[in-house]
Amino acid sequence: EIVMTQSPATLSVSPGERATLSCRASQSVSSNLAWYHQKPGQAPRLLIYGASTRATGVPARFSGSGSGTEFTLTISSLQSEDFAVYYCQQYNNWPPTWTFGQGTKVEFK
């Protein structure tokens, strides 16, 4: 099983600041990496797939980068609606044993 490790566990940020979240895979997943965020009491929402492609309707302040085992999600200027838990997920291996990271909580500083 590919283990996805996210850091930090919690990120304290002020509105308008830049946030950088990291995700590391235990083995290469190429660019088969997605990012989601989840607000309390809500379902996850897809932000990024293919490591860097924004999903439909996702604001341009969200950007993804990386390949292989190291990935980054950057939120250029944090808005109040961006405070949430962020998960990375690999979808590289076949047969699928797709795995999520444990999450990074972005909280108000």
Place this chain on the structure above:
Amino acid sequence: EVQLVEFGGGLVQPGRSLRLSCTASGFTFDDYAMHWVRQAPGKGLEWVSGINWNSYSIDYADSVKGRFTISRDNAKNSLYLQMHSLRAEDMALYYCAKDLGPMVRGVFDYWGQGTLVTVSS
């Protein structure tokens, strides 16, 4: 607007069975693969099972293989998860999720609100 509505969750004793359903609207259901993803209370996300558009390709997480069966009825725009031999560790909020395309790719672009399965005696 894409909508996914899950139902069928509830309280069930260990070892018993439960069937979850998901009704889809707002898109052409038989053009897309579908999945079940679960989240234990206060925990992270775990992919459970996926099925391609015509049911020819089906996959399961090792944790549920042999106990859970995914299926779909394209005429009814519905996805199902039959769960047998339920264990305490199966207790979770079960989400229905849509894939990006017809084949099982593993990118979940729309999610339902989930249905809660509680396994307890």
